[in-house]
Amino acid sequence: MRLTVRGRRVLVVLALVIATAISVGIGAWIGTAGSSGSAGEVVTVTVAPGETLWTVAGAAAAPGDDVRDVIAEIAELNSLVGADIRAGQQLFVPAG
Known part of the structure; x- marks a missing residue:
């Protein structure tokens, strides 16, 4: 052809x-x-003894936010593979 x-x-x-x-x-x-969909600010939080990712996310969540979405955002911001965090660890958390 x-x-x-x-x-x-x-x-x-x-x-x-x-x-x-x-x-x-x-x-x-x-x-x-890699964008989480929110253009909000990020703060650094130090994990206290006994805190879990759920409690950190619950404290950072704005009223009406789904804590699971905040957990996903924290995991993405900090490149977390699982939900394991330890006391003294510093995490980037969305400012609620």
């Missing part, structure tokens, strides 16, 4: 359009990746 000059130009333009669409889509995805 042979393409004419016009056919090659159409193919090049099509490839550029697809590449642009992909790069814009990836850029938008990267721009939102």
